[in-house]
Amino acid sequence: MKILNQAGRVFTNIFKPIRGNAAFFVFMYVLGIVCTYAVVPDKRGYHAWPLAPYELFFDVSILCVVLWLLPYKISLWAKRVIYFLFYLLVVVDVYCFVKFDTTITPTMLLLVGETDSREATEFLESYLTPDVVFSRLGWVLLVMIVHIIWAQVWRNRKKCLAWIKTKWNFDLQNAVRWYLAEPWLGLIMLVLFVVSAANCIADKAAFLRLMSYDNIGQVEHELTKKEKAQLYLPGYRLMFSIYANELTAKQVNKLVDNIDKAKVDSCSFRSRNIVLIIGESYNRHHAGLYGYDKNTTPRQARRAQKGELIPFSDVVAPWNLTSFVFKYLFSLYTVGDKGEWCDYPLFPELFRKAGYHVTFLTNQFLPQAKEAVYDFSGGFFLNNPLLSSAMFDTRNTRLYRYDAGLLADYDRLRNQNRDNNLIIFHLKGQHVDYRTRFPLDRRHFNPEDYDRPDLKEKELRVLADYDNAILYNDSIVDQIIKRFEDEDAIVVYVPDHGEECYEGDVHFYGRMHSTEITARLAREEFDIPFWIWCSHKYMVGHPSLFNDIVKSKNRRYMTDALPHLLLYLAGIQTPYYRSDLNVIGDEYNENRPRILKNTTDYDKLDVKD
Numbered sequence: 001m002k003i004l005n006q007a008g009r010v011f012t013n014i015f016k017p018i019r020g021n022a023a024f025f026v027f028m029y030v031l032g033i034v035c036t037y038a039v040v041p042d043k044r045g046y047h048a049w050p051l052a053p054y055e056l057f058f059d060v061s062i063l064c065v066v067l068w069l070l071p072y073k074i075s076l077w078a079k080r081v082i083y084f085l086f087y088l089l090v091v092v093d094v095y096c097f098v099k100f101d102t103t104i105t106p107t108m109l110l111l112v113g114e115t116d117s118r119e120a121t122e123f124l125e126s127y128l129t130p131d132v133v134f135s136r137l138g139w140v141l142l143v144m145i146v147h148i149i150w151a152q153v154w155r156n157r158k159k160c161l162a163w164i165k166t167k168w169n170f171d172l173q174n175a176v177r178w179y180l181a182e183p184w185l186g187l188i189m190l191v192l193f194v195v196s197a198a199n200c201i202a203d204k205a206a207f208l209r210l211m212s213y214d215n216i217g218q219v220e221h222e223l224t225k226k227e228k229a230q231l232y233l234p235g236y237r238l239m240f241s242i243y244a245n246e247l248t249a250k251q252v253n254k255l256v257d258n259i260d261k262a263k264v265d266s267c268s269f270r271s272r273n274i275v276l277i278i279g280e281s282y283n284r285h286h287a288g289l290y291g292y293d294k295n296t297t298p299r300q301a302r303r304a305q306k307g308e309l310i311p312f313s314d315v316v317a318p319w320n321l322t323s324f325v326f327k328y329l330f331s332l333y334t335v336g337d338k339g340e341w342c343d344y345p346l347f348p349e350l351f352r353k354a355g356y357h358v359t360f361l362t363n364q365f366l367p368q369a370k371e372a373v374y375d376f377s378g379g380f381f382l383n384n385p386l387l388s389s390a391m392f393d394t395r396n397t398r399l400y401r402y403d404a405g406l407l408a409d410y411d412r413l414r415n416q417n418r419d420n421n422l423i424i425f426h427l428k429g430q431h432v433d434y435r436t437r438f439p440l441d442r443r444h445f446n447p448e449d450y451d452r453p454d455l456k457e458k459e460l461r462v463l464a465d466y467d468n469a470i471l472y473n474d475s476i477v478d479q480i481i482k483r484f485e486d487e488d489a490i491v492v493y494v495p496d497h498g499e500e501c502y503e504g505d506v507h508f509y510g511r512m513h514s515t516e517i518t519a520r521l522a523r524e525e526f527d528i529p530f531w532i533w534c535s536h537k538y539m540v541g542h543p544s545l546f547n548d549i550v551k552s553k554n555r556r557y558m559t560d561a562l563p564h565l566l567l568y569l570a571g572i573q574t575p576y577y578r579s580d581l582n583v584i585g586d587e588y589n590e591n592r593p594r595i596l597k598n599t600t601d602y603d604k605l606d607v608k609d
Contacts (some may be wrong), residue, residue: 007339011186015288017068018061018189019182022301023154024079025064027147032056033381034143035090035388036232038136039097052232055200059233061193064274074435086235089141093234098135104237136221150233172587210240215340216247216380220323224513226502251342259390262345267354269420271538272488274356276422276566277477278329279495280322280364280429281511284315286501288469294445295554296470299478300531308533312553316522316594316602317497318560321513325496326365327381328560332576335560335595346381348391348422354572357418359394361406362426363376391439402439403427403476410483418463420572425480429473430499432510436466438472445471452502458501462509481533488541490569491533494559498525505600516598519605525609526596530557545569545584552584556603 004307036052063082067075077496093103104106160387206229213219222228222585231237279562284290289297289304289311303309318335319325328334330348333341348358381387388573394416396409406425417423430437447460447466481491501509503524510523532549544597564581568572579590 001140003377008183011183011190013186015182015186015188017064018185020068021064021075021079022124023147023150024067024082025060027143027150028063028082029056029060031090032060032233033141034139034232035094038094038139039103040407041101049230049232051199051203054231055203057192058196058200058561061189061196071103071324076482087140089238090593091137094137094140098137104234104241104250106241109238109241109245132297167579175489176461188528207231207236211243213247215251217324217327219244219247221513224321228459245433245543251340252381252384252387254340255346256384256386258343258345259349259386260502262349262353262576263574264353265575267356267573269355270571271490271542272420273484273490274422274566274569275480275484275489275491276424277480277491277493278326278426279473279477279493279529280427280431281499282430282470282495282498282528283498283501283503283524284529285503285523286467286499290529291530292447294467296467297474298471300472303478303533304531308539309531310533310534310553311529311531312548312555312557314554315494315528315557315559316497316526316596317528318558318595319575319597320497320513320525321439322364322496323379326379329494329496329562330381333560333564334581335558336593342381343370346387346391347566348424350567350572350574350576351422351570352391353395354570356420356422356570357393357416358391358425359410359413359416359421360392360426361396361409361413361424363399363403363406363428363433365427366397370427389568393503400428402437403429403473404479405550407476407479407483410480414483415537420570422566427473427476429495430466430469434469436464437465437469440473442475445489454505455502459507463502466499466509485535487535488537489535490538491564492566492569493529493531493533495528498523498528500524517600517605522596522600522602522605523607523609526602528559530559550600552588555583555588556590556594557583558592560603 033053033056036048040048067078070078089104096108097103153336154498206225206227209223210219210229213222213241229236231240238500239458267273267548269406278283286294287297287300288295290313295301300309300311304311317325318328327341330346331341332344332350351358360382362379362382365382394413396406396413398405400406406427410423410425428437441525443465445464446458447464450460450463452460452463484491497511499509500506500511500521501524504520506520513523515521517526534542534546534549561581561583564578565583567577568579568582568585579585579587580592582588596602
C-alpha cells in the first residue's frame with residue numbers, strides 16, 4: 001500500500017502541469033488539430049500528417065510544463081501571449097489556404113515584406129469578406145468563440161456554481177472528487193506523453209536538422225528526403241519561412257555586390273539573336289530524336305534531318321533538382337570552382353552590360369504566395385528587384401497552364417527587341433503532374449501503345465502521359481524556332497535535368513533525390529537532350545561557327561558550363577569567360593570531370609546509352 005501511495009503521489013505531481021493549465025492544454029490541442037485538418041486540400045491523395053495528434057500532444061504538454069514552472073503572474077501573461085500569437089497565426093494560415101490555396105510559405109513572407117500600407121489596405125478590402133466565416137476558417141473561429149465563452153464562465157465560476165446549485169439544487173463543486181482521479185490521470189498523461197514522444201522524436205530531429213543549414217540549397221535538398229520534417233503547424237511554417245528568407249538574403253546580398261564587379265571588356269556581337277530554351281524534367285531516352293521507339297519529337301527530328309538542328313549525344317546535368325541546376329546555369333560558377341555559385345556574376349548581367357537586350361519569359365519562376373520551397377529556392381535570385389533589373393530588360397508577368405502561353409507573351413513583347421537580343425524561354429515542360437502539361441485534345445499516346453506487361457494500367461497511363469508531355473513540348477519548341485526562322489538567329493535547347501519514368505524494373509516516376517547515384521539512376525535522371533539550331537541566315541553568315549557546332553556534337557559535356565558557350569556565341573570578352581569550358585571551342589577540355597551532385601563522377605559509372 002505504501003508503494004501505491006508513493007506512486008499515486010508521483011502520478012499526481014506528473015498531472016500538476018496539465019491541471020494547472022487545463023484550459024490552455026485543451027484549447028491549444030483542439031486548435032492545433034483543427035488547423036492541421038483545415039489546410040488539407042480537398043483533393044484525392046491529400047491527407048493530414050498521421051502523426052500530427054502525437055506531436056501536438058507532445059508540444060502542448062511541454063508548453064504546459066514550462067508554464068507551470070514559471071511564476072504565476074509571468075505564466076499568466078505568457079499564456080495570453082501564446083493565445084494571441086497562436087490564434088493569429090492559425091487564422092492567417094487557414095485564411096490564406098481558403099483564399100489562395102496555400103499556407104504560410106517563404107515566398108508569402110517575402111511578398112508581405114514588399115507590401116506597403118496602401119497595398120495592404122486594398123488587399124484586406126478585397127479579400128476580407130463575410131463568406132470566409134462559413135469556410136474552413138469558421139472552424140477556427142468556432143474554437144475561438146468557445147474558448148472566449150469558457151474564459152468568461154471560468155472567471156465567474158463562483159457565480160455559475162451558485163446559480164447551478166440554486167437552479168437545480170446540485171452542488172457541482174463537491175459532487176465530483178477530482179483529486180481521487182488525479183493519480184490515474186497522471187498515469188494516463190505519462191503513457192500518452194511517452195507514446196507521443198516515441199512517435200515524434202524523428203520529426204523533431206528532422207526539424208532541427210532542417211534549421212541548421214548554411215544555404216537554401218542544402219535546405220531544399222533536405223526537404224527531398226523521405227524522413228523530412230513535417231511543418232504541421234503554422235508556427236513551424238512561420239519559423240521555417242523566416243529562416244529560409246534569411247538564408248536567401250545572404251546569397252542575394254552577395255549577388256547584388258557582384259553586379260558592379262561584372263566586367264565586360266568588349267563585345268563583337270558575334271550572334272545577333274541568341275535564344276535559350278530551358279526545358280524541364282526531360283529524360284533524353286524518351287526523345288525520338290535520340291532513338292526512343294516512340295515518335296515523341298517529330299518536329300525536332302525533321303529539323304535534324306535537314307541539318308539545321310544539331311543534337312549533342314553526351315550531355316548531362318550537374319544536379320537532378322531544378323533550383324540547383326538553375327543556379328549553375330545562370331552563374332559563371334562551375335563545379336569544382338572556389339567559393340559558391342553566388343560569388344560569381346550571372347551571365348545575363350554580362351549580356352546586358354555588353355549591349356544585348358535581354359528578355360526572360362518564364363512559366364515557373366514568378367513570385368507567388370503558394371510557391372513551394374523548391375521554386376522559391378530556384379527563383380529567388382531571378383525575382384529580386386535589383387538582380388532582375390540587372391539581368392533583364394523585358395519579363396513576362398503571369399504564368400500559364402500550358403507553355404503555349406509563353407508564345408503569346410513573346411509575340412506581344414517582341415516589339416521591344418533591339419538589334420542584338422538574348423531571349424530566354426523557361427518552360428514548364430514535363431514537370432509532374434505530366435497529364436496537366438498538355439491539352440487533352442493533344443493526347444496521342446495511350447496505355448495500349450506500350451508492350452509493358454510488368455506495369456499496371458495506372459503506371460502505363462503515367463508513362464503515356466509523360467511521352468505526351470514530351471510530344472507537346474516538341475510542338476512548343478518548334479513554334480519558338482519558327483519565330484526566328486527568318487532572323488539571323490541561333491537557338492540553344494537545354495532542360496534542367498532528366499526524369500525517372502518506369503524504366504526497366506523500377507516502378508517509379510519522378511526523381512530519387514536521396515538515393516545513391518548508380519549508373520541506372522544517372523542514365524534516367526541526369527542524361528538530358530541538348531541541341532543547337534541555326535537559322536539559314538545564321539548558317540550562311542557564320543559557316544565556320546556552324547561547322548564548329550557540328551564537329552562538337554559528340555563531345556562530353558555538363559551543363560554547368562553553359563554560360564561560357566553563350567558568352568562565346570555573343571563574342572563577349574570578360575575576365576570570367578573560360579575557353580576550356582566552351583563546348584564548341586578548340587580549347588574545350590573534354591576531360592573535365594562531370595561530377596553529379598558534387599559526389600559522383602558520371603564517367604566512372606559505366607552508364608549504358
